Amino acid sequence: MLTVDRVAGASLALVALFVLWESRTLPLGSLANPGPAYMPVLLAVLLLVGGIAIAALGGPTPPLTSLAFPEWRHALAIFLACAFAALALERLGYRLTVLLVLLFLLGVVERKRPVATVVFAVAFATGTYLLFDTLLRVPLPRGPFGM
Amino acid sequence: MLETLHNLAIGFSVALSPPVLLYAFVGCVIGTLVGVLPGVGPLAGISLLLPATFGMDATRAIVMLAGIYYGAMYGGSTTSILMRIPGEAASVMTCIDGYAMARKGRAGAALAIAAVGSYVAGSASVIGLMLLAPPLAAFALRFGPPEYFALLLFGLLVLAYMSSGSMLKSLAMAALGLLLGMVGIDQMSGYFRFAYGVVELGDGLGVVPVAVGLFGVAEILATAGQPVPPKVIEPRLRELLPSRTEWRQSVGPIGRGTVLGFLVGIIPGSAHIISSFVSYALERKLSKHPEQFGHGAVAGVAGPESANNSATSGAFVPMLALGVPSGPIPAVMLAAMMVHGVSPGPLLIRQQPELFWGFIASMYVGNLVLLILNLPLVGIFVNLLRVPYPYLYPAILAFSILGVYAVNGSVVDVWIMLGMGVLGYVLRKLDFETAPIVLGVVLAPMIELALRQSLAMSDGHYAIFFQRPIAATLLVVAAGMMLLSLRTFIRRGLDWRARMALAEKGES
Numbered sequence: 001m002l003t004v005d006r007v008a009g010a011s012l013a014l015v016a017l018f019v020l021w022e023s024r025t026l027p028l029g030s031l032a033n034p035g036p037a038y039m040p041v042l043l044a045v046l047l048l049v050g051g052i053a054i055a056a057l058g059g060p061t062p063p064l065t066s067l068a069f070p071e072w073r074h075a076l077a078i079f080l081a082c083a084f085a086a087l088a089l090e091r092l093g094y095r096l097t098v099l100l101v102l103l104f105l106l107g108v109v110e111r112k113r114p115v116a117t118v119v120f121a122v123a124f125a126t127g128t129y130l131l132f133d134t135l136l137r138v139p140l141p142r143g144p145f146g147m
Numbered sequence: 148m149l150e151t152l153h154n155l156a157i158g159f160s161v162a163l164s165p166p167v168l169l170y171a172f173v174g175c176v177i178g179t180l181v182g183v184l185p186g187v188g189p190l191a192g193i194s195l196l197l198p199a200t201f202g203m204d205a206t207r208a209i210v211m212l213a214g215i216y217y218g219a220m221y222g223g224s225t226t227s228i229l230m231r232i233p234g235e236a237a238s239v240m241t242c243i244d245g246y247a248m249a250r251k252g253r254a255g256a257a258l259a260i261a262a263v264g265s266y267v268a269g270s271a272s273v274i275g276l277m278l279l280a281p282p283l284a285a286f287a288l289r290f291g292p293p294e295y296f297a298l299l300l301f302g303l304l305v306l307a308y309m310s311s312g313s314m315l316k317s318l319a320m321a322a323l324g325l326l327l328g329m330v331g332i333d334q335m336s337g338y339f340r341f342a343y344g345v346v347e348l349g350d351g352l353g354v355v356p357v358a359v360g361l362f363g364v365a366e367i368l369a370t371a372g373q374p375v376p377p378k379v380i381e382p383r384l385r386e387l388l389p390s391r392t393e394w395r396q397s398v399g400p401i402g403r404g405t406v407l408g409f410l411v412g413i414i415p416g417s418a419h420i421i422s423s424f425v426s427y428a429l430e431r432k433l434s435k436h437p438e439q440f441g442h443g444a445v446a447g448v449a450g451p452e453s454a455n456n457s458a459t460s461g462a463f464v465p466m467l468a469l470g471v472p473s474g475p476i477p478a479v480m481l482a483a484m485m486v487h488g489v490s491p492g493p494l495l496i497r498q499q500p501e502l503f504w505g506f507i508a509s510m511y512v513g514n515l516v517l518l519i520l521n522l523p524l525v526g527i528f529v530n531l532l533r534v535p536y537p538y539l540y541p542a543i544l545a546f547s548i549l550g551v552y553a554v555n556g557s558v559v560d561v562w563i564m565l566g567m568g569v570l571g572y573v574l575r576k577l578d579f580e581t582a583p584i585v586l587g588v589v590l591a592p593m594i595e596l597a598l599r600q601s602l603a604m605s606d607g608h609y610a611i612f613f614q615r616p617i618a619a620t621l622l623v624v625a626a627g628m629m630l631l632s633l634r635t636f637i638r639r640g641l642d643w644r645a646r647m648a649l650a651e652k653g654e655s
Contacts, residue, residue, distance in 0.1 A: 008577045012319055019326055019341075026338055031607030036333035036340055039595045043326045050319035057315070067576055071372030075572065078368055078544065079565070085548050086561040098545050105544070110537040124542060128549060136199045138553045 004067065005058025012051030019044040077109045093143025094133070099125040151277065158504030162512050167210055170203070171509050174211035175516045178218020182238075183226055183528045184539070189219035190585075191363035193479050194355045195546050197486065198553030205487035206502050210509040212483050216476060217269060217459050217510070221517045224261040224452050225528055229254060238455070240427040244440060244447030251443050256389035260397045260445060261452040262521045268405040268453035269514040272460035275409045276467075277507050280496065284468040287493040292604065293611050296597035297618035298471060299590050304625040305414055307583060314632045317583050320574075324587020325594065327352055334592060335599060347559040354482045356551045356560040357588050358475060360567025361581040363547050368572040371540050389445075397449035400430050404453030411454070412461020414473065422461075426454035460510065467491050467503065471593075475585040482589065486554075 019040055029035025069075070081101045088097040102121035106112045112120075132138040161167055181192030192215050200208035223238035228245035241261065248257040290298070303325075307317035330341045331351030342348040389397070404426045411422040430450040431440045440447050463480075465473045470492030472478035484491055489502060496503045521528075551564045571581050605611035613619045 004577055008316075008579065012323070015323070015326075022341060026340060027336075031602060033607075034599045034602055036336045036338040039598065040326065040329045040340065043322050043329070047319060047322040047326065050315060050322060053315055054313075054319060069576070071369065074372030075368040078364075078371055078540075079569065082364070082544065082548065082561070082565045082568070086558050086565060089548070089552060089558050089561065094549070098548070101545060101548075102541050105541040106537065110541075112537065120538060124545065128545065132199060132549060132553070137202045138198045139556060140549070140553065141556075 001059075002064045003058050003061045004064055005061040006055045007064050009051045009053070009055025009058055012054065013048050014051075016044045016048035016051055019047070074109065077105070081105055081109075090141045091143065093147045094140040095125045095129050096143050096147050098128070151281075154500060154504045155277065155508060157501060158506070158508030159511075161206060161501055161505030162210070162508035167207055167505065167509060168512065170207045170211040171214050171513045172516055174214020175218040175221075175513055175520060177211075178215035178220075179222035179225075179517070179521060179528055181215060182219035182222020182224075184543070189216050190358050190476050190479055191543075191547065192219055193476065193483065194359045194363075195550030197355060197479075197483050198550060200483070201486070205484070205489050206505050208487050209480075209484060209489070209502070209506055210513075212480060213463075213506065213510065214513050214516075216480065217456065217513060218517060220456050220459055221262065221265050221521050222528065224265070224448075225258065225521075225525060228257045228261065228448070238423070238452075240423045240451040241448055243427075244442075244444045247441065247443035248445070248448065253389075253393075253443065256393050257448050258525055259389050259522060260393065260449050262518055264397065264401040264404065264449045264453040265456040266514050266518040267401050268408060268457040269460065269517075270511055271405045272409040272412070272457040273507060273510045273514070276460045276464055276510075279413075280464050280468040280503075283464065284493040284496050287469050290469075290493075290617070291615075292597045292600035293615050293618045294621075295471075296594060296601050297612055297621040298469065299594040299597060301621040301625045302465075302471060302473065303583065303586065303590065303594075304628060308628045308632055314629075316579050320579055320581065321583035321587045324584035325591045326587075327357070327584065328588040328591020329595070334596060345559060347555075347557050351592070352563055352588055353554060353560055354479055354585065354589050355554050356564040357567050358479055358585050359547050359551050360564040361571035361584060362475075363543065364564060364568025365571025365575060365581070367540050367544055368568055369575055371536075393445050396445040399433075400426070400446040400450035401453045403429065403433075404450040405457045408454030408457030409461040412458030412473075413464050422454040422458040423451035426450040467495060467506075468493065470495075472586065472589055475582050475589075478586055478589040 023037040023040050023044065026037035026040070027035035028037045028041060081104055084104075085097050085101050088100070092100070099121050102124055103117060106117040106120060107114065129140060133140040162171070177196060178189065178192060181189060193212050196212065196215060200211060203211070224241050224245065227238040227241040228249050231242050231246040245257045245261065248254065303321045304318075307314050307321055328351065330348055332338070332342075332349050333340055339349065404422075407426050407429065408422040411425060427440075427447060427450060430444075430446040431437050434440065434444065434446060436444070462473050462477050465471050466477040466481055470481070470490065472481045481491060489495070489499065547564065548561055551560050552558065554560060574581055601611055602609075611618075612622055
């Protein structure tokens with residue numbers, strides 16, 4: 001049966017195998033003079049052993065189907081908002097990006113009243129820019145028209 | 148002793164200068180806010196404010212960041228007592244009896260005992276830090292690569308052992324963290340490893356995006372869709388004074404919590420979380436009325452709150468004296484110090500005494516500021532919890548993006564944060580601890596360098612780790628812990644770590 005720990009252990013073992021595969025292009029070196037692949041290979045072997053052990057001992061853990069994701073819609077929306085922020089930050093500038101992210105999260109995801117959403121988003125985007133960029137001199141990206 | 152007092156006087160001359168005092172105050176206020184807000188925590192708070200310190204000199208920046216750390220420890224107790232929601236993980240145990248006291252109408256007394264206990268423990272443990280760090284630093288000058296490798300390995304194994312839940316899973320997470328720390332340019336050969344042509348990955352994965360992703364973003368992903376928090380119990384100002392009996396009941400637990408917290412704090416691991424759990428268990432064991440625990444026992448608030456604040460100072464001992472962080476929060480503090488050109492380690496106290504002793508003195512000042520700040524202003528801090536979570540989490544998310552971007556001015560860091568957020572979310576669902584990953588990322592370059600230098604020194608013989616007494620002792624102690632952990636596994640009973648995991652899930 002597919003249990004939580006069996007799947008988790010198998011996933012860790014796969015990550016370890018991927019690292020071992022990717023390390024093949026790096027020199028392993030010798031015991032007296034370890035190369036750049038030495039430590040990653042050593043760690044990947046340890047992770048592989050750990051992953052197999054977790055999977056092997058994971059029989060009594062709850063079945064994978066018992067995992068609940070009731071918040072998946074929110075989580076997906078937040079993930080998309082963050083991904084948009086990463087793409088837009090240096091193109092649209094800090095203020096515009098944060099404004100759009102907040103409008104999306106508050107207006108679309110949380111369905112807050114439009115006036116409250118706009119006031120909060122504008123105040124937050126401009127207020128934090130003023131605080132960090134202008135007062136604390138943390139350089140934040142500017143977008144079109146110096147926004 | 149005279150030299151220590153002289154150095155402390157130098158420290159106070161730094162800490163009591165108006166600009167440093169101001170930054171200590173600002174750090175404490177921000178820390179309290181961070182501690183009050185569920186889901187932010189000291190780690191994310193320090194990470195987010197790190198870029199704002201770039202323009203400051205090192206002493207002011209470090210004093211402010213340390214203020215955030217122990218301010219968050221204070222703030223976390225407020226939500227635990229008034230709402231049964233731990234503001235940060237170390238306050239989990241305070242929830243049990245603190246909230247029970249609040250329901251009996253003793254919310255003010257519980258807050259006062261937590262604040263006074265935290266103050267006493269915080270101040271007393273700084274004395275321990277002051278006395279212990281300099282000799283430890285002098286001793287550490289004897290350390291070579293094998294000793295450092297053994298110490299770092301010991302730290303990771305202790306963290307895995309101390310973590311609640313499965314040690315095997317924690318070790319796997321530490322290995323994963325160390326592997327993530329391998330990304331970037333190899334310091335000895337100059338090879339690019341696992342960077343896939345992304346130039347920004349040359350310096351490796353930054354500890355700030357990793358920590359904010361695994362703790363901050365993962366928390367938001369997991370909790371944003373959940374129902375709103377329960378109602379806040381409002382304390383009245385005149386109720387803040389505990390009764391004489393309550394004072395009497397809290398003296399012993401505060402004293403024991405202080406000593407215990409400091410000792411646990413020095414040991415690598417999530418010290419402040421473990422110390423509060425161990426203190427709670429100890430107080431229940433020593434109590435003449437253990438049946439009162441869970442129903443508003445004063446010792447159940449005084450002990451854990453003192454212990455977690457004392458552990459905060461304890462955690463600074465290995466960080467300042469050896470340059471080795473004992474958990475994820477000291478790891479971020481270490482990264483912050485390095486950003487400011489300060490290298491914690493055996494030579495720090497000798498080369499930058501005004502910074503070290505100024506930092507120590509600022510901790511005394513900070514503890515006093517927190518005591519003065521927290522009790523009368525508790526109502527104001529609690530009001531922050533009235534901001535509905537649907538407004539709060541987008542703001543926290545925007546702060547996370549801002550903070551992570553600002554460290555290096557790179558969107559690659561924002562992507563790393565997002566990736567770590569998803570990883571942290573999935574790992575939470577699968578019941579894995581994420582703290583060892585952060586520590587692994589921080590320790591990876593140090594541990595790799597120490598291992599490769601040791602092997603080069605010994606011409607490839609691993610026996611070097613057992614031929615040097617300090618390294619051998621550390622490795623034998625670590626092996627002993629592994630065996631202890633195996634014993635529990637074979638017996639299949641509930642040891643203290645399993646009980647802690649249950650308590651964290653609210654099943655105690």
